[in-house]
Amino acid sequence: MxxxxxxxxxxxxxxxxxxxxxxxxxxxxxxxxxxxxxxxxxxxxxxxxxxxxxxxxxxxxxxxxxxxxxxxxxxxxxxxxxxxxxxxxxxxxxxxxxxxxxxxxxxxxxxxxxxxxxxxxxxxxxxxxxxxxxxxxxxxxxxxxxxxxxxxxxxxxxxxxxxxxxxxxxxxxxxxxxxxxxxxxxxxxxxxxxxxxxxxxxxxxxMDKEMPPEFGEKVEAIANAHPKVHGIHDLRTRQSGRTVFVQFHIELDDDLKLVDAHAIADKVEAELNEAIPEAEVLIHQDPLSVVDTKSDGKNPESA
CATH class of the missing domain: 1.20.1510.10 (Cation efflux protein transmembrane domain)
Structure with a gap:
């Protein structure tokens, strides 16, 4: 709106x-x-x-x-x-x-x-x-x-x-x-x-209560629709007045250039803003290997 x-x-x-x-x-x-x-x-x-x-x-x-x-x-x-x-x-x-x-x-x-x-x-x-x-x-x-x-x-x-x-x-x-x-x-x-x-x-x-589960599912579906996004994690949402604040991490290939990773994040953000005009989106880009290391319970700096 x-x-x-x-x-x-x-x-x-x-x-x-x-x-x-x-x-x-x-x-x-x-x-x-x-x-x-x-x-x-x-x-x-x-x-x-x-x-x-x-x-x-x-x-x-x-x-x-x-x-x-x-x-x-x-x-x-x-x-x-x-x-x-x-x-x-x-x-x-x-x-x-x-x-x-x-x-x-x-x-x-x-x-x-x-x-x-x-x-x-x-x-x-x-x-x-x-x-x-x-x-x-x-x-x-x-x-x-x-x-x-x-x-x-x-x-x-x-x-x-x-x-x-x-x-x-x-x-x-x-x-x-x-x-x-x-x-x-x-x-x-x-x-x-x-x-x-x-x-x-x-x-x-x-108290910044999380948005309903269906809202998070919608955000995840839009982000994952990009062919170079392997997944998202640490999704957080809250509402203040008309604005819905959305932040999450996207999982990308390790060998992407910074400018390319930034372009992918911008594209995902644009798709979200089109689908949810009242959203203010903050996206962090994570290399896929770092995500895998975290999921294994290891310290990525010592890997």
Whole structure:
């Protein structure tokens, strides 16, 4: 994918997330103020943290797109994973606050005022969230952005949460007042579980987790397709933002000139960049005899 396409999709997804979150929070605050529903407060609190998380994404994704410089020679892509960790912290914090409020509501349940307004507000949130998730899914398919994936995971949970709020409001209007508090606790626990998933995903990126096995198989197949490459070893991969870093050793004949070995490595690198445009490739050339000596467990300098 071209850098311009990547930038377009992550900026579109992050900008729309900010707009959607702001519009939902305005509607939900009004509905909570009128109805005094704990479940609606839970939904409102979640939207407040959505705004904070989306604003973080809005700026972090733009920073992550900044080209490499003298201080960050590998680029700024890991800022996306840091944004994912920040979102996890926001979500976990909101979940704990909701538990405290819901327990208080269970101790002292109160009837709702004009619950139909809360139902309309929640329906609006369902539609807006559904459209946002669709936009994010398109962006993820084209960019594989960690930050957008984290944001999308949260908004997918919001769809279920808003449906739960609808059920809670409906039951509360039928006289089941305690349901309001129990649904708020359920939403809080769901948010905390989602925060765990986001934090683990971001952590894997920050810890340079290896790319999936099928990615390594693809790299190996492309490298070995060159007729003068006898094999590859020490393949290492990791992802930072949109960039996938790939490094490995290729095994070549001993009698090749340095300029010829360099040309072969360049050719393999070009093939990889064509097949995986987001890859940054580093190739080391090894004489075949040195590889054989290493595999025999001997010191090549003493051979």
């Amino acid at each position: 071209q850098q311009s396409d990547y930038s377009y999709w992550v900026k579109l997804a992050s900008s729309f997330a900010v707009f959607a979150a702001f519009s939902m929070i305005v509607v939900k605050i009004w509905a909570w103020y009128v109805t005094n529903s704990a479940a609606m407060l839970a939904s409102t609190t979640d939207s407040v943290f959505d705004v904070a998380a989306s604003i973080i994404n809005f700026f972090v994704l733009r920073y992550a797109l900044t080209p490499a410089d003298d201080d960050h020679r590998f680029g700024h892509g890991k800022a996306e994973a840091l944004a994912g960790l920040a979102q996890a912290a926001f979500i976990c914090g909101s979940g704990l606050l909701l538990v405290f409020h819901a327990v208080d509501r269970l101790k002292d349940p109160v009837p709702l005022n004009r619950p139909e307004l809360a139902i309309y507000a929640t329906l609006f949130a369902v539609v807006m969230t559904f459209v946002l998730v669709l936009v994010q899914k398109m962006a993820i398919r084209r960019t594989n952005s960690v930050a957008i994936q984290a944001d999308s995971l949260h908004y997918q949970s919001d769809l279920l949460m808003n449906l739960a709020v609808l059920a809670s409001l409906g039951l509360s209007t039928m006289g089941y007042l305690a349901v309001d508090g129990w649904f708020a606790i359920g939403i809080a626990l769901y948010l905390i579980w989602g925060a765990r998933e986001i934090a683990m995903h971001a952590g894997r990126t920050l």
